[in-house]
Amino acid sequence: MTQMTETAIVEGSQITRTFHIGSRSVEVLHGINLHIQPGEFVALRGRSGSGKTTLLHLLVGLDDPTSGEIRVVGRTLTRLSEEQRADLRREHIGLLFQNAHLFPTLTAQENVEVALRLQLTPATERTQRAREALELVEISARAKHRSMELSGGEQQRVALARALVHRPRLLVADEPTGNLDSLMAQKIVTLFRTIVQQTGITLLIATHDTTVVAAADRVLQMRDGNLLSD
Numbered sequence: 001m002t003q004m005t006e007t008a009i010v011e012g013s014q015i016t017r018t019f020h021i022g023s024r025s026v027e028v029l030h031g032i033n034l035h036i037q038p039g040e041f042v043a044l045r046g047r048s049g050s051g052k053t054t055l056l057h058l059l060v061g062l063d064d065p066t067s068g069e070i071r072v073v074g075r076t077l078t079r080l081s082e083e084q085r086a087d088l089r090r091e092h093i094g095l096l097f098q099n100a101h102l103f104p105t106l107t108a109q110e111n112v113e114v115a116l117r118l119q120l121t122p123a124t125e126r127t128q129r130a131r132e133a134l135e136l137v138e139i140s141a142r143a144k145h146r147s148m149e150l151s152g153g154e155q156q157r158v159a160l161a162r163a164l165v166h167r168p169r170l171l172v173a174d175e176p177t178g179n180l181d182s183l184m185a186q187k188i189v190t191l192f193r194t195i196v197q198q199t200g201i202t203l204l205i206a207t208h209d210t211t212v213v214a215a216a217d218r219v220l221q222m223r224d225g226n227l228l229s230d
């Protein structure tokens with residue numbers, strides 16, 4: 001087993017994941033080791049089906065590895081209950097997906113505040129923090145628009161604001177530019193870089209997008225359930 005270090009914000013040691021489909025077992029991840037340091041912007045690249053989404057789900061505690069150990073922000077995920085893992089996400093992790101998954105009839109501001117309601121943050125602080133998050137992703141001018149009135153790129157910015165509003169230490173994103181045209185994608189990527197610089201957050205992004213890959217500090221390459229580089 002690889003030695004776990006004290007300083008990494010995300011660490012995986014010999015992670016495997018096997019899915020059971022009927023009587024068949026399919027090992028999708030074959031013993032992944034990885035270390036991500038605080039403040040790094042890491043792109044996770046690999047063909048469709050190589051296991052990127054499966055790995056991300058394990059690293060944020062949405063799924064359990066078949067074997068191996070995962071430590072995120074100093075906690076060993078396999079030792080936590082589902083509720084404790086949900087708390088860990090609420091406190092320290094932001095999630096962003098290919099689709100923005102906003103409430104269509106709520107405004108941009110309200111969509112961001114929803115994340116803080118779950119944390120029982122007082123109303124005045126919620127409003128202020130949501131405003132700041134919308135400012136950070138440069139979408140304040142649309143704060144009062146209902147999300148269904150926004151473009152795809154604008155919706156993704158609101159989703160990013162929602163993922164950042166609780167000031168997580170780690171942002172994990174799965175194909176966040178997958179539904180955007182190249183100009184919109186470029187703008188979001190520029191924003192990722194700015195946010196890393198301004199906040200010191202750690203970014204882990206699974207992507208096929210060469211713009212994201214080019215902007216990252218480091219690229220992890222997956223192939224057929226193996227990580228080729230760490």
Ligand SMILES: Nc1ncnc2c1ncn2[C@@H]1O[C@H](COP(=O)(O)OP(=O)(O)OP(=O)(O)O)[C@@H](O)[C@H]1O
Binds near residue numbers: 020
């Ligand atoms: N719940 C599941 N049950 C069975 N097989 C699964 C499950 N989830 C994923 N797989 C299989 O695991 C493999 C890896 O899938 P995964 O979604 O992690 O790949 P990916 O690299 O994220 O692909 P993409 O770039 O298309 O999103 C695929 O062969 C997929 O069919």
